[in-house]
Amino acid sequence: MSNISLDAAEEIIAAAHRRAQQIGKAVSVAVVDAGGFVVAVRRPDGARPLTPDIARAKAYTAAVMQRPGKMLKKWQESQPVFFSQLSQLPGASMPILATEGSVTIKKDGEIIGGLGIAGGTADEDQVIAEEVLQALGYELEFAAWGVAGTPAPSASDAGKD
Numbered sequence: 001m002s003n004i005s006l007d008a009a010e011e012i013i014a015a016a017h018r019r020a021q022q023i024g025k026a027v028s029v030a031v032v033d034a035g036g037f038v039v040a041v042r043r044p045d046g047a048r049p050l051t052p053d054i055a056r057a058k059a060y061t062a063a064v065m066q067r068p069g070k071m072l073k074k075w076q077e078s079q080p081v082f083f084s085q086l087s088q089l090p091g092a093s094m095p096i097l098a099t100e101g102s103v104t105i106k107k108d109g110e111i112i113g114g115l116g117i118a119g120g121t122a123d124e125d126q127v128i129a130e131e132v133l134q135a136l137g138y139e140l141e142f143a144a145w146g147v148a149g150t151p152a153p154s155a156s157d158a159g160k161d
Helices: 006-022 051-064 069-078 080-086 122-135
Strands: 028-033 038-042 102-107 110-118
Touching: 006 028, 006 038, 006 110, 006 122, 028 051, 038 051, 051 069, 051 102, 051 110, 069 080, 069 102, 102 122, 110 122
Parallel strands: none
Antiparallel strands: 028 038, 028 110, 102 110
């Protein structure tokens, strides 16, 4: 498994801060490696004090869950108890946040880290993350959650032949 380099993390952070400034926002940006370990975090002047921790949790989620946070929202809504327990697992170092601004970093088909942005609205955090990663040549397509193959029939499908 490859991991994102410090140079690449710094490039992403600088680009995210430039993009955030264009829309008048001071956002904290965190980049973690594929295992969820911090590579770099930056909180610019004017960003709220809690935003670096939120950005780290968003980046962690995107890396260890191997999907952007917004893809996890329906799962969280359908199984809130299970989802809340993920953060309590012995190996979990951060909360799992199914939200915007949490984007998995993928290059050449391989997950190499996670990006977390916090300080704007949910939509602003998401747009900044996606625009920056796309501009820098990272992939933004992820398969839907679940097992590949034909979905199992539901109870309401029984007897339909």
